[in-house]
Amino acid sequence: MKADAGELAAALAPGALLALAGLGAGGLLAATLAPAEREALGAMLAPRAALLLLAWAALAIALGVLGRRAHAVWVRQPARLAEAAQALLADGDAVRKQPLPAAAACASSARALVDVAERLARQRDALRADIGAKVREAARGIEQERSRLAALMSELTQSVIVCNLDGRILLYNPRARLQFRALSPTGGAELLGLGRSIYAVFDRQLVAHALESVQQRLQRGAAQPSAQFVTSSRAGQLLRVQMAAVRDPSAAPGDAAQLSGFVLMLHNITREFEQDAERDRLLHALTEGSRASLGSLQAAVDMLELPDLDPSARERFLRVVREEVRSMTARLQSLAANASESLKTRWPLEEMLGEDLVQAALRHIEARSQVRASAADVDPGLWLRVDSYALLQALASLAARLAEEFGVARVQLRLRREGERVHLDLAWNGTPISTETATAWESSPMTVGDDASPLSVRDVVERHGGAFWFQRERARQEAFFRFLLPRAQPQEQLEATAVLRSDSRPEYYDFDLFRSGAQGRELGERRLVDLAYTVFDTETTGLDPAQGDEILQIGAARIVNGKVLRQECFEQLVDPGRSIPAAGIPIHGITPAMVAGQPGIGQVLPAFHAFASDTVLVAHNAAFDMRFLQMKEAATGVCFEQPVLDTLLLSAVASPKQASHELEAIAARFGIPVLGRHTALGDALLTAEVFLRLIPLLAAQGIHTLDQAREAAQRTWYARLSY
Template sequence: MAGRPPRRGDPGRTAGRVFAGLALFAAAAFAIGLVFVPDIEQREQRTALVSGLGAALLLGIAAAWLLLRRALVRPLEGMGRDLELAAHAQPGAAAERPSLPDLGALSDGARLLIERFAALRRETGEAAARAAAGLEEQKRRLEAILLDLTEGVLVCNRDHQILLYNRAAMRLLGAAEEIGLGRSLFGLVTREPVLHTLEILGGQGTADDADAPVAAVVAATVDARTLLKGRMSLVAGAGGAPAGYVLSFADVSAEVADLARRDSLLRAATEGLRGPVANIRAIAETLPTVPAGERARFEGNLADESARLAARVEALAGQYRALTVGQWPMDDVYSADLVSCAAQHLKERAQLELTMIGIPLWLRADSHAVLLALEHLVERLASATGAKSFDVEPLLADQRVYLDISWPGAPVPSREIDHWLEAPLAGALGGSTLRQVLERHGSEIWSFAGKDRAALRLPLPSPQRPQFRQRRTGFTARPEFYDFDLMARGRPAPERDRPLAELDFVVFDTETTGLRPEADEIVAIGAVRIVNRRILTGETFERIVHPGRPIPPASTRFHGLTDAMVEGKPPIAVVLPQFHAFAKGATLVAHNASFDMSFLVKSEAAAGVRFGNPVLCTLTLAAATLEDMPEHSLDAVAQRFGIAIERRHTALSDAMATAVLFLHLLDVLDGRGIKTLGQALSASGSIAELRKRRMQA
């Protein structure tokens, strides 16, 4: 059929050539019969005879051709399609078994071949699964280590495409739509510092040296919101040449901001105190020579300047305390763990009872220093009050967590607590005093009378983690955080000449209020990325969109989205730029792509984006390769390949099913000699044009 990709060894064409050859042979025999008849009368008689025989021969050949086509050609074509689908269907899917009763042993052989191939495929898959079990366990351990690191880790190839990233990198970079396997690093961080550091590393040694060079790198995120500091080292490829690099980093924005505040504080201390100190000095030098009548005015000025100086010093001290809080190494600590350790130590050392009451809370602290401070306070309280048993209750306050130590009796006077502050804590780093530990935590302690008991309150910083986490109801699928096969990719060829196997794809689907792009709107977009022929289930895009109009009940029955479900969701002008960023640099794939793309293109102007991505349609690709199917809907083609679709007519689920289908179609296309993007676009476009003509006819 015109416009479809050629099939090698087409039985129909072969049989047609045989028929043409037989017809030519009959015509040649007729001509020879006429030439070799010597007599005119005999020639005329022979002409009639040969004409009749020739016509009968041609009719016989035509009848034989029709019988041959029905009994042999069509069954052979069907057998070829069944064998092709059996080769590319899902493992374990029920394959079509060709039934060719007229071909006898060939039919039985084809069925046996399909069954043996399916069995061999299962056995090979099981053997590969068993052989990979140990390797998979090692990979899981590596993933667990990488994913739980607090530092961000990225591995990139020479073209700065991301081959690996961990959760910390996602959190620090804060660009969910931009980060992903095969995506450019320079969509996340500034280019120049990375290139400069690579240039430095390139001159220090080779990547496979025992002492491979490591260089520090400081770069900002592309939105200039975060400053990153880390280390870079090279990854060796074949022959020891650098094939890529590893980048580990942390967010130093807060540290840099603290340094700036320290500089400002120092500047204020030198410049802000200069005036009051100079005034006091001038007054002090002048005061002895001032007449008695004017001395009171000078003494008043001296008192004012002294008050100004004291206020300024107090303000600087407050800023200094705020700046130093949190600079000491601190972590989130569970109050129950802290109190239980202190209780055990106090019982062993001083026979004191310490009991935690109330709900345990998280707090942020230098756990060792606070543990020593808590023990020190309980021992001092026991000495001052004579009590042998104390309760500790964690209380949640605004930006703080209180540890209230209570006992039966009266509160402790403030002056006595002041004496405790100057005592060094036994075992504290650098001989720190209780006051120094409290200052590091921005804390002050005081005693007060409660309802039935006296208490001493120790405020501590709130944790960085949430106090109370919701119980997880299940586990999400493990995302794909790495693909080292991308390391071997060469420089990209011109887009249309690039092999399909090397391309990155974003397979997407939309749900809409109706079927008319000119009048209806998008209510959901779902997409998943394919890199290196792997579906990255951890790199998906799913958004509900407010259509700006009511959703018809007929559409709700189709995709399940109601007006209440889209209430408060962002409009397409907000969602479309996010999807545009997610699909950047990839070839778009959809089933009946012209429908989905028409909705995207319609909203480009309002969203301020333009989709220049190449687009492939699995519907037209299926029509180009599965010619015998009466329809090529997503359900029909998926069933042909043994693909199960869960939650049909949700955008992300349909996109996932289309992605699986697309990978199967890539195998079929490769078998037809369609290997590049340009060839796939041509095959898809020719079928689309043919369908358009049929609809117009």
């Protein structure tokens, strides 16, 4: 731990002053004595020098202890009180849980100062609460509009992204998040996020051309102009993009070209393009093949009409007719089979609560047939992955056939889990059917009244990768059809917000980004409150990368406009390619089984580099984490050249009198709950919260820009440490 220079000086100063006083007094006394008297005095004191030195040492130690104690009471404790009060002033709501420091041995004046500060803080909190109540009341209407927008965006089935004119993303919906996950082999976290550039996905010139087209149409007086283009992603997928303009509300009424941003609506047309291409190929083959066949048929018919055609020639031309008819029939059957297969896969499988599916099936059966339907033995928490439309058709078709052919008036639906699958039963009592009838119903097209489908029950079951059978329970006089369906699997790992503090509604938008300034300004000259940050942490096999220790996990969160974007996190386990020391497993909790099959650092580091692009890196004890990243630059070809800030150093700048600058100690001073400690993402989120609390404390010391923060950090004692 760093020694306190003031405390050391307070402890040593009394002894030094006592020594100087003794030497000075002795010198003055010697100056007033005659030579003989000085010799007599020296002869008298020489044998007692050790006793005098011991007395000096005892007195110096006693005075040093008193000086150290006085320094603690009158200097160090008030300094800590001042730092705590400064933190209270900067972010009072976050630190009110932590009392202002006041040791029991403090002077009464210091304790009185603490009491006054506490009273002032309480008064400030009361005033702040009153102002906050009024602000909340005034902003309730705006919040309702924001909530409606968030709900609307969440329910849209189309991917929507809103950007400012710099191409920075300020809003996106969950559908867009899923869309970008499909565009990236590492989950898409490095592509989409608030404040990130859309040009990481789309070509800048393509977007600029579409935006120019929209502006030109605005100038010509178009009310709601839009532009559309098709582009391909880096993963080779085709995207149809429609662009609409976002007008600047502060623009003059006649200035139609004044824009503040644009909206992109995305649709992945890769599958449609492939299906259309295949359909075109089949139609082309059918057209060309049919043209040739019709030509042969026409020639054969012309020859068969000749009255003097001999029997052998007639038979030869009849064979041509039969072969061409057979060929055309095969082509038509192939086209019909392809159309049927396309119809089978038209509706995507979706995750659905089993109870909701059963209730929808009951309504569907009763609406489409004369059968009364009920439910029993339905697992309430069971989720399925189904094509609900096709499955409801299959259930209604079977119920209608039971009513029409066997007079069944009531059916019952049951839903139970069976291992990793789900049993969905359509059961009835009374007249049983034969296995042959059930098999015929399974393979024939589904019909409900006048409605007919080219699909069969078997097609629906194959679409789900499941099974279907008919079964009788003679003891209960019951028969049932059973569908074996896939169960919706839980996500492989919980979102970080499931265990860490978060808002009830994910933030996929930040309208303050509409006011972003020019991006070309040098980062060093920009204010800390205006920058975007990637706060990260690593878990490693050990502490020495030069001796073969490797990264086990990287976790990161982004800060944009002073907010921690908990929905835009990066968390990835890494296969270290070596054994994990048993001594470290209780600390980071990562076992060899957890990293087995995970990507190596060669795949993870480029994805993290893309995630952190255009941001300032932040870490606690950043030199340690950066050393691990730098050791992999040559192997991965990835170099992190952006500025780096260290919360350890910044805490020493903001609160130099504090005894500890460990992450937990800083969090305790700010009243931040410590959750998920010693996981990469948990530590990154905690560091992000700490960093946000440090920014106003740095501003109080005149540290406003990135360059000022880096220079101040480099002057601290902790900056001398290296790895």
